[in-house]
Amino acid sequence: MTNKDKLLTNAQFLKKGLNLLGRNRKTVLSHHKTFELTDELEVKIEEILTALKEEKDSLQGE
Secondary structure (H helix, E strand, O other), rough: OHHHHHHHHHHHHHHHHHHHHHHOOOOOOOOOHHHHEEEEEEEHHHHHHHHHHHHHHHHOOO
């Protein structure tokens, strides 16, 4: 999977997660589920940042 594919997949996951936490959600998550979701979103953010850093480093190396 390329960095762009990872970024797209993670961005879609973040969008879905934020929709579950946002004002327009259809159901309210329990505290436990909310904490699990925010933990997962934090992991995805780290993956995005890592992929962007790798992309930047590879462009500077050219």
